[in-house]
Amino acid sequence: MPLQLSTALEDLVQKRLASGAYANAEEVIRLALEAQEAEDSWTGEERLALDLKIDRALEQVATGKTFGPEEARQRLSLMRDAHLAKLSR
Secondary structure (H helix, E strand, O other): OOOOOOHHHHHHHHHHHHOOOOOOHHHHHHHHHHHHHHHHOOOHHHHHHHHHHHHHHHHHHHOOOOOOHHHHHHHHHHHHHHHHHHHOO
């Protein structure tokens, strides 16, 4: 199916190709459509859950309740260890 793209869309495809992350224009368009399909398939419940997580994160940033990359790694490691311990019971 031949497609005619506007100049703006063609420029966007070319920009993606220039990044080196895509093999060809078809891959750029295929991945964009797959991402759109995945987003369209979200339920209202999933969208609400994501919105709530974003709101909580923004509140944490606004109140200074953030931490750096090393603490993030430590917290994730502890969460992983707890999860693995729970699975092994």
